[in-house]
Amino acid sequence: MLRNYIKLAWRNLKSNRLFSIVNILGLSIGLATTIILFLFILNERSFDKMYANKDRIYRVLLNTTRDDIETWASAPSALGPELKANIPDIENTGRLLQHDFGGSAFIKAGNDVFAETRLFWIDASIFEMFDVEIINGTGAEVLNNPNTVLLSQTTSMRYFGDKNPIGKTLTIDNNETYEVKGVFKDFPENSSLNFNVVAPFIMQYSAKNPTWNNASFETFILLNSSNPDVDNIESKIQNLLDAKVEKDEQWYKFSIQPLERIHLYSSTYTDSYLNTNGDINQIHNLTALAILILVIACINYMNLITARSQKRATDVGINKTLGASVRQVVARFYVETGLITLIAMSLGIVFAALALPIFNDITGQQLDISSLLSFHILGLLVLIWLVTTLISGSYPALYLSRFSAKEVLQPSKSKGGMTSVIRKSLVVVQFSASVILIIGVMVIQQQLEFIQNKSLGYNPENVIAISTAGLKNGQENRALVNAFEKLPNVSKVVMAQGYPGMDVSGRSLSKPYSDVSMSIQTNTADRDIVDVLQLKLIAGQLLPENKQRGDTLVEVIVNKTTVDFLGLSPYEAIGEKVTMQLGNNAYIYGVVDDFNFASLHSPIGAYAFHNSIREPASYLLVRFKNDVLTETILNFETTFKNVAPNSAFEYTFLDKKLELLYEKEQRTANIGLLFSILAIIVACLGLFGLAAFMAEQRHKEIGIRKVFGASVPKIVQLLSMDFLKLVLVSLVISFPLALYVMNNWLQDFAYRIEISWTVFLFAGVLAFLITFVTVGYQAMKAALTNPINSLRKE
Structure with a gap:
């Protein structure tokens, strides 16, 4: 039975080539976009999951208690040792400080001098907590000794080439000399920790003279339990602070942050030396964008199937007359949809592989094509295929199959009216989403231009x-x-x-x-x-x-x-x-x-x-x-x-x-622009297919009108007006939604633009123009057809 369904689906695809091409191309673009965005999202969510103790590692945050409340990712140097000594829930602690509080170090190796941006002074316990792999020489215990360093594998190659670096010396900032004791494996790209050179924290003045005042040191703790009572631990940390610092000198309090939340939930924190440039809000926005574009592509499919429902209804009626059950009709339509989405998925993977380098250039990411073949992505692709099939095939499978043979062979006006309402509603939803994307990209771009042109009170040029x-x-x-x-x-x-x-x-x-x-x-x-x-x-x-x-x-x-x-x-x-x-x-x-x-x-x-x-x-x-x-x-x-x-x-x-400072916003604008264009292309494909179908359905009317003297512009207007009305409705819906969403986004800026009415005017004109060009092509083609060719079929 399944084999017969597949054969019937394939024959139907070949017999309706235009609609099949539009459906498959629209779905493949939508799926390619979704695949790329989910690759990015999964990569961002994978940060720091490779560490064995990930569930027990937390970072200490400092929360200021002044009038201007801030959260710092750094803490006083005295905190780490005191936590380990006084709180039984904490198994280990470790501190780290980037050289010169984030500045570059100048390292002399032999006769060469290197500007090193990732030199860190750390406690040996940091390597123990994070299970850093030593691939040559001595382990992290050497960091308990002065004037020793460990190098990452790549840094060792950069400094010494193929030579064994163990025992070699490095001079840091033309000051002290350090001996290379070991080489550790490079940190993965999706690790918040990313050291090139590590030296003993004990060499720092703050290690020898710890204080509760200078909060410049990132501090990690390893808890005894992977399911701790965080409130209880934070309360104990506060009790320790009360015991060590007088109340009137406490300008801060502490909280703890799970390791797995560091990358995406630290965008508003200051004084971090780690690779924490992710943003959970961006992930939420991109997830919504991926789903939105996929839904737009699915709407295309449903629109075209809805438009052709009268022809398909006759097909259903014949099948039911010959004894087909509702279940069999539903199965047949889902098999057909599944075949289309499978072809579109295959093309989408190819498109995603081709577009991935462009996406990497725009976003500064290093996503690899080989990741498309990973277990998680393959599972995700299967899930997307199933969801797309279920969503796209829901109308033909569930709507058409529920009528009796008599109803579908003699369709009533009401059903035609309902079909039209569904089709028009889907077009409105589709274009509302597209207009919101257009407005969003324009507002983001205007805010970035405002930032770039705003007088800063000083002149950074030259x-x-x-x-x-x-x-x-x-x-x-x-x-x-x-x-x-x-x-x-x-x-x-x-x-x-x-x-x-x-x-x-x-x-x-x-x-x-x-x-x-x-x-x-x-x-x-x-x-x-x-x-x-x-x-x-x-x-x-x-x-x-x-x-x-x-x-x-x-x-x-x-x-x-x-x-x-x-x-x-x-x-x-x-x-x-x-x-x-x-x-x-x-x-x-x-x-x-x-x-x-x-x-x-x-x-x-x-x-x-x-x-x-x-x-x-x-x-x-x-x-x-x-x-x-x-x-x-x-x-x-x-x-x-x-x-x-x-x-x-x-x-x-x-x-x-x-x-x-605005790299994240620029990246968001670039991603939004790219995928908004793709969303509009997908929407245009749907309109193109619908316009072609409407022109085909009304070929008799067009022929008669031309015989009675209707001009080409009048016929183009006739065929385009219905779509333009739908776009007008979508503007009424999308404008307030876009205003609400973008006003919320602008709240993140202390200095921001006021959203101008010209943004909405431009978006509206662009939406009408896109619709008119897309629909107008098919309308013009129908209007220029010889009426004899239309009427001789009757």
């Missing part, structure tokens, strides 16, 4: 930040500044701890005679930092040019938000003592206007430049004239190498760094 972490001492730094100042295309040069767009030092700013405080970013800098960034000085003066050795006075330039918090005007603030953990002799020396030193997702906070020696100035900021860029960079590199021959030349442009 400023280059050159890392100086590998320079030996202050004299070498000063020599570098002097060398760059002599270059003809350089306007200003300054040494600084960091620059806008990167995290510097987070501190607590206290309001005088009050318990109120707020977080403040502090940046060690030289006098000319205001000129290099082209900030607006509104009160006071620039930092002093020279600072005497042993001078404990700290001059500070703050932004206007800082003095507003202190309750002072910019002029009143000059000379006022300020408490921000820079010692007891910090005074406001100048005030600059507010500037966006962080992402526009957040409102402007407090910021300060200072000349304390508490943190090193690790960057040379150079404002240059807009000459030929390649020659400028080559000149800068030559100058840098002349002063610091043992350090690598690593640089970034401030405006390019800012673009990285």
Whole structure:
């Protein structure tokens, strides 16, 4: 019986080639899109699932209790050892710190110098908790000894080639020498941890002198149970904090986060050194998008089957007259749908394989075609095939099969009316979804343009930040500044701890005679930092040019938000003592206007430049004239190498760094644009098929109208008007939905656009244009047909 059903389905496909091609092509595009999106989603959800202790590993989060509530992924250095010693539920703890709080290290291996972005100082217990595989040399226990390092497999090849690295020495930042003791297997791409070089945490000052104040260290804990009472453990951690830190000095509390939630649920957390650039909201949106496009493709199939229901009803009536049961009719239609979706699935896999490199380029992912053959994906493909078959075949199988032979051989007007209503409703749903996608992409793009063009309060263009972490001492730094100042295309040069767009030092700013405080970013800098960034000085003066050795006075330039918090005007603030953990002799020396030193997702906070020696100035900021860029960079590199021959030349442009802050939004816009186009193509295929069918059904009417003098434009209008009315209904439905969805998305930005009515106008005009072009082709073709050919069949 099944064999006969397949034969009948195949014959039906061949006898209706246009509808078969439209159905299969629409479904295959929808399935290809769904496959690619689910590949991406499954990859994002696979992070950190490879670790044996994944259910017992948690990260400690710090939650500030000031007025500006924040969640940090870092914690004080004293926390880890105290947790292990005092809370029985915790089996082990481990701390990690990226070199220079996220800056690059300059590593000399033999005669070569490398800029290493993934050097971490870690406790040996980190490797034990995560079961990191050692493939050469000694294990993680060597990290309990000073001046030892472990290298990843790829890093070992990069530093030493095919030579055995064990026993070789590395010099970090032209300072201390470390011996290579082992090589560990590279971390998988879907691991939040991703170390290239690891060195002992005990080499850090914070390990020798742990405090509860400086929260710069990511801390992991290994619990005794894989099903812990999280509230109870967090309560015990709070009791420990109460025992160690006075209540009035507690500006934070702690919580714990499961390892498997780190990648997707940390987008709003600050101060993380891990690969946590995923976003669960993006996953939800892409899942909805994948399902939406698949539903649009299924609607195409149902629309065309619905349109042809009269012909299929006759077929059903004959079969029932000959004794076919309802079950057999249902089975036959599902077999036919299953065959179409199987062909479409095969084509969809081919399309997905061809499109995957393009998707990788757009999103920056490394999805592999071979993953299409993995057990999970094959299972998912079978599930998608079954679901698509059930959804697409539901109408012909369940609707047509329920009528008696007499009803389907002599169809009533009501059934025709119901069929038309179903078909029109599906078109409305399809185009409503397409219009929402169009509006969404436009709003995202406008928000990104707004971000790129918004005045930030400083000028990031033509400023280059050159890392100086590998320079030996202050004299070498000063020599570098002097060398760059002599270059003809350089306007200003300054040494600084960091620059806008990167995290510097987070501190607590206290309001005088009050318990109120707020977080403040502090940046060690030289006098000319205001000129290099082209900030607006509104009160006071620039930092002093020279600072005497042993001078404990700290001059500070703050932004206007800082003095507003202190309750002072910019002029009143000059000379006022300020408490921000820079010692007891910090005074406001100048005030600059507010500037966006962080992402526009957040409102402007407090910021300060200072000349304390508490943190090193690790960057040379150079404002240059807009000459030929390649020659400028080559000149800068030559100058840098002349002063610091043992350090690598690593640089970034401030405006390019800012673009990285919105990389996630740009990726979302690119994905949305790509798949919105595909969704519209799928919708157009459905309209094309429906228009072809309607033209075929009304060929007699068209012939008669032409005989009586109807013009081609009138016939085109006649055939197109029904579809244009449906698009109008879809606009009425989609506009408020799109407004609601995109307003919610914009809430993530502190600075955002107002959604303009022009977006809806453009989307509406585009929807009408797409419909008219798609339907108009078939309408024009029908209108130009010789009426004799239409009427001679009667």
